[in-house]
Amino acid sequence: MIRTIIIEDEQQSLEVLQLMLKKFSHLIEVVDVCNTPALGIESIQKKSPDLVFLDIEMPKMNGFEMLKKIDPIDFCVIFTTAYNKYAINAIKISALDYLLKPIDKDELAKALKKCQQNVERKNVGEKMDILLKNLGQQRAFDKVLTLTSTDGVRFIKMKDIIRLEAQGRYTKFYLNNKEVILTSRTLGDFEETLSANEFFRIHETHIVNLLYIDRFHKGNNYVLLSDKTELPLARRRKEEFLKLIPKI
Amino acid sequence: MFGHIYFLNLNFIVPFWTWSFLILLMSAMFFIFFRVARLREKKIREIEATKIELEKLRADNYRTRLEREQINNFFSNSLLLKNDVDEILWDVTKNLIAKLGFEDCLIYMWNDDKTKMVQRAGFGVKDSKEILFQFPYDLGPGEGIVGTVAQTGNALIVPDTRKDPRYLAEGYSGLSEIAVPIKYEEELLGVIDSEHSELGFFNENHLQMITTIGTLMAGKIKSIEADQQLRKQKAELDNISKQLIEMQLSALRSQMNPHFIFNALNSIKKFVLANDAENADTYLGKFSKLIRAILNTSHEPNIRIEKEIEMLTLYLELEKLRFGKKLKYAIEVDSSLLEGTVCIPTMIIQPFIENAMLHGIMHKDCCGEILIAFKDHGDHLEINVKDNGVGRKIAAELKVQKDQVYPSLGIELTARRLKALKTAPEIPSGIQIIDLEEDGNASGTLVKIFVPQ
Numbered sequence: 109m110i111r112t113i114i115i116e117d118e119q120q121s122l123e124v125l126q127l128m129l130k131k132f133s134h135l136i137e138v139v140d141v142c143n144t145p146a147l148g149i150e151s152i153q154k155k156s157p158d159l160v161f162l163d164i165e166m167p168k169m170n171g172f173e174m175l176k177k178i179d180p181i182d183f184c185v186i187f188t189t190a191y192n193k194y195a196i197n198a199i200k201i202s203a204l205d206y207l208l209k210p211i212d213k214d215e216l217a218k219a220l221k222k223c224q225q226n227v228e229r230k231n232v233g234e235k236m237d238i239l240l241k242n243l244g245q246q247r248a249f250d251k252v253l254t255l256t257s258t259d260g261v262r263f264i265k266m267k268d269i270i271r272l273e274a275q276g277r278y279t280k281f282y283l284n285n286k287e288v289i290l291t292s293r294t295l296g297d298f299e300e301t302l303s304a305n306e307f308f309r310i311h312e313t314h315i316v317n318l319l320y321i322d323r324f325h326k327g328n329n330y331v332l333l334s335d336k337t338e339l340p341l342a343r344r345r346k347e348e349f350l351k352l353i354p355k356i
Numbered sequence: 357m358f359g360h361i362y363f364l365n366l367n368f369i370v371p372f373w374t375w376s377f378l379i380l381l382m383s384a385m386f387f388i389f390f391r392v393a394r395l396r397e398k399k400i401r402e403i404e405a406t407k408i409e410l411e412k413l414r415a416d417n418y419r420t421r422l423e424r425e426q427i428n429n430f431f432s433n434s435l436l437l438k439n440d441v442d443e444i445l446w447d448v449t450k451n452l453i454a455k456l457g458f459e460d461c462l463i464y465m466w467n468d469d470k471t472k473m474v475q476r477a478g479f480g481v482k483d484s485k486e487i488l489f490q491f492p493y494d495l496g497p498g499e500g501i502v503g504t505v506a507q508t509g510n511a512l513i514v515p516d517t518r519k520d521p522r523y524l525a526e527g528y529s530g531l532s533e534i535a536v537p538i539k540y541e542e543e544l545l546g547v548i549d550s551e552h553s554e555l556g557f558f559n560e561n562h563l564q565m566i567t568t569i570g571t572l573m574a575g576k577i578k579s580i581e582a583d584q585q586l587r588k589q590k591a592e593l594d595n596i597s598k599q600l601i602e603m604q605l606s607a608l609r610s611q612m613n614p615h616f617i618f619n620a621l622n623s624i625k626k627f628v629l630a631n632d633a634e635n636a637d638t639y640l641g642k643f644s645k646l647i648r649a650i651l652n653t654s655h656e657p658n659i660r661i662e663k664e665i666e667m668l669t670l671y672l673e674l675e676k677l678r679f680g681k682k683l684k685y686a687i688e689v690d691s692s693l694l695e696g697t698v699c700i701p702t703m704i705i706q707p708f709i710e711n712a713m714l715h716g717i718m719h720k721d722c723c724g725e726i727l728i729a730f731k732d733h734g735d736h737l738e739i740n741v742k743d744n745g746v747g748r749k750i751a752a753e754l755k756v757q758k759d760q761v762y763p764s765l766g767i768e769l770t771a772r773r774l775k776a777l778k779t780a781p782e783i784p785s786g787i788q789i790i791d792l793e794e795d796g797n798a799s800g801t802l803v804k805i806f807v808p809q
Contacts, residue, residue, distance in 0.1 A: 119680050120623040127629035167719040190618035210622040 110136040110223060113155065115148035115174070116163040116188065121209060125161060125188070128211060132220060145174040157183050159223050161207075164189040172243060181233045184223040195243070200301040202239035203254035203261075204232075231261040238263055248305035249319060255281065257291050264289075266305055270335055272298060272315040284320075284335070308352060311342045318352065424565050427455050431569050435576045441465075444580075445477035448548070448573060453479055456562065458550045459530065463538075464495065464502055465546035472496055473506050473547060500524035501535045502547045509544050511536040511563055515556035534558040536566040540574035599772070613710060616675070617647075623677040639677060646670040658699040661730060665689065668728065671706060675713060683717060684725045690732040700737065700807050701777070704770050708741045708803045715752075716745020716801055735783050739805040747798025748791055770805075777808040784808070 112129070116122040122141060129138060139155050142148040145166050152160065164171040164187055171187060172195070187199055187206040199206045205219050235254050242251045249267040256262075264283065273280045274295035281289040299309050309315045310331055316339065323332040329341045331349075341349055431451065438444045449461040460480035464473035472494040497507040504522050505512055514533040517523040523533070530551030538546040548566055552558065620643050627636035649667050653659050659667075665687055672685045709726060717724030724745060731738040745751070767787055774785045788804040 118619075118678055120626050120678055121619075124622055124626045124629060127626070165718075190622065191614040209618055210625040 110158045110220070111155065112136045112138050112159045112161065113148070113151055113157045114138060114141045114161045115143075115145065115151075115166075115171070116141070116161065117143050117166045118163070119143070121163065121188070124209075125211065128213060128216060131213070132217070135220060135224070145169040145171070148174055149177055152178055152183070159184045159186065159220075161186050161188055163187075164192055164195055172240060175236055176240060179233075181236050184232060185236070186219050186223070197301060197304050198239055198242045198251075201242055201251055201253050201305070202235050203256060204235055204239055234261065234263070251305060253302075255289060255291050256293075257289055262289060266317075267319060269307075269317050270320045270333060271317060271337070271339070272302075272307075274313040282335070282337075308345075308349060310345055310349060311340055314339050324349075324353065420561060424561070424568070427565060428568050428572070430455065432572050435572055438576065439580060439583075441577050441580055442476065444573060444576060446479075448569060449477045449479045452548070452550065452566070452569070456565065459552050460550055462502075462549045463546060464506070464549065465538075466544075467494070473502055476546070501533055502549050505535040505537050505547050505549075506544060509537050509539065509542075511567060513558045513563060515558070517551070531555045532557045534562055534566065536563065536570050538570040538574050538577075540571075540578050545574050545577060599769070616671075616710065619678050620674045623674070639674065642670050642673055646674065653702050656702055659702045661689070661693050661698045661700060664700060664702075664705065665730075668705060668709065672709070672726070679713070679717065679724065682720065682722055682724050683713070684723070686725075686727050688727070688729040690730060692732045693730050693737070698732075698737070698809070700739070701770075701773055704773070704805060704807075705739060705741065707770075708805070712741060712743035712745060712801065712803075716743040716747070719746045719751065720744075734809075735780075736785070736809055737807040738784075739807065741803040741805070742792075742800065744792075744800040748789070748801055749798060774805070774807055779808060 114122060114125055116125065122143065126138065126141070129136060136159065139157060140151045142151050145168065148160075148162075160183055162171040162174070162185055166174075175181065175185070185204060187195070187204070188209060188211070189195065189206065190209045196206060196208075205222060207215055207219060238252050238254055245251050249265075251266045253264050253266055253269070254261060255264060264281070268283050268285070270282045270284050272295060273282065275290070277292075277294055279291050279293055279295050279298060281291065283289070295309075295313065295315060299315060302315060303309070306318045307315050308318055316331065316333060320334045321331060322334045324330075324341070325332070329343065329346065330338050331341050332338050431448065434447055434451065435444055438447060445463045445465070449463055452458055452461045460478070462478040463476055465476045466472070467474045473496075474494050495503040495506070497503055501512055501514060501517075501520070501522055501524075512533075512535045514520045514523065514535075517531055517533050530553050532555055533549070533551045535547055535549045537544050538548060548570055550558075550566075620639075624636055624639050624643065627633075627639065646667060649663070649670070653663070653667075668687065672683075676683050676685070705728070709728065712726055713724075717726070725743065727740070727742045729738075729740040729742075731740070771786045774787070778785050784806040785808045786806055788806070790802040790804070791798060792800045792802055
């Protein structure tokens with residue numbers, strides 16, 4: 109049984125989540141519900157849960173600030189929010205989980221399943237540190253990306269990533285120290301998150317860091333990176349890519 | 357009785373056969389012939405002379421005309437390339453000196469309210485090409501030669517400035533002067549003025565030439581001014597339409613706040629999950645009604661007060677669903693505003709209500725109140741949005757996330773939009789934000805929106 113606490117200030121949202129969780133009662137047990145962050149902190153310390161549903165927008169103290177006050181974080185966190193582009197991107201980068209209101213039941217099931225697997229839970233504290241750091245960063249390159257690979261969890265600075273390459277259902281990361289990391293997520297999983305942070309998908313199988321683009325051959329549509337790799341630019345991506353070039 | 361007839365015989369013995377007579381006759385004839393020939397020759401020569409004289413005169417005329425034509429051509433060509441009034445004035449002064457051998461040349465133009473002639477360009481040869489601008493002065497109508505020309509609109513040549521009482525010796529002074537008006541279809545734009553150290557230097561030819569140049573200049577200046585005016589108007593129009601689009605976009609964005617939409621949907625979802633079909637139906641109805649109203653009115657510049665109140669009520673009802681008992685609201689309207697067709701700009705009030713809720717009421721533990729009042733002041737409306745939330749200062753300290761910061765740009769745009777409605781300068785317009793206090797503690801925020809009618 110996953111021992112769960114819900115921290116949510118709005119009665120409606122709380123009831124919605126409670127009603128939805130009823131379908132998973134074989135899996136989880138809601139041990140407490142709190143309608144203020146202060147009560148949430150108290151409850152977490154007292155009950156040491158396995159999982160916390162945490163609303164981001166709350167009065168007086170938001171969800172992130174509440175987490176800052178808890179140490180150690182040894183439980184899964186699923187953030188909930190109606191709409192918050194900025195926070196969601198930060199959560200995604202940090203490989204943490206979130207649900208958008210109104211919550212979709214399939215996504216809820218997926219999130220719960222992940223929490224069940226202990227791998228996700230192991231590094232929650234570190235991931236949370238990264239998240240809180242990323243939230244404070246204005247510039248994309250100062251942010252840190254959290255990767256779960258076969259070897260465990262890795263934290264990589266955005267500015268150290270040269271490019272990503274799809275390998276079937278896996279993705280290879282090429283770093284500027286010549287290291288290559290294989291992750292178990294698809295290239296598409298990373299595209300949206302990274303595009304908001306100065307990366308660009310130039311091809312079906314390639315995402316590049318704009319910081320490392322050295323040259324672009326207009327004639328044969330090849331992009332040359334500063335580590336001397338040459339990658340093809342898909343014709344359909346060309347127009348968008350050229351718009352980005354002056355930024356580099 | 358007839359007397360005797362006497363016959364007197366007179367015999368003239370003409371010695372025509374004598375050589376002397378013949379010679380005499382011959383010489384007499386020869387003389388006469390010679391005289392006649394001389395006379396004829398003289399006459400022909402005289403005619404020739406007048407002909408040549410005439411030719412010469414004509415040639416002279418052609419030359420000056422040619423010269424004038426050339427100068428005119430020169431000026432019209434050089435003017436053609438200019439797109440700035442000052443550039444034209446400086447160019448003309450410089451070239452008049454170079455082409456006509458003037459010692460100086462000044463151009464005066466009207467000031468903005470046409471009370472004075474202002475020196476706009478000037479060059480002089482005498483002071484080693486030093487610009488005569490070192491003595492800039494303005495002239496009223498009737499002051500000096502230039503002022504006289506400005507007043508009468510007729511050109512003046514003053515052969516001797518010492519003998520002309522209108523002459524004002526100021527700065528650089530010459531002995532003769534010419535002043536020619538720059539006219540466009542009887543409208544006086546300015547005066548071209550030149551002085552010379554020789555007495556009687558200026559002649560009709562100069563006058564004609566400067567008059568032509570003046571006319572050329574006037575045409576060009578007018579076309580530049582018209583062009584500039586047109587460009588300015590176009591830029592203004594572009595600017596206004598751009599701002600309007602911006603405002604509409606920002607208004608649309610704030611009203612269609614995704615936050616609100618998803619929260620409302622979430623609230624409705626609860627009714628569904630709780631099998632409360634009636635409430636689910638009611639609020640889904642309200643939600644669709646509001647979204648439809650927003651979609652319908654967002655591209656209209658104005659909205660009827662009744663309609664606006666209807667939309668605000670729907671909006672507040674849906675928000676109440678989310679905040680529950682924490683939120684109470686009331687809308688007060690002066691009855692005079694509900695009759696007839698009083699309109700206000702669309703989407704100006706809702707962002708302030710949303711702001712009051714997110715930054716004022718949300719941080720309160722209970723009993724949030726929002727009071728909206730529409731007051732009729734005749735030439736303008738006063739709309740109040742008052743909340744009893746935590747106040748702006750505490751709200752600013754509490755808000756950490758970027759996404760939620762209320763765009764102050766929105767306030768500014770709304771204020772500008774309201775200002776544009778003014779029909780008289782004394783009518784109040786814009787937005788006033790008042791921090792409410794009670795016993796030294798923040799007790800909410802009052803936003804006053806003034807809408808000129």
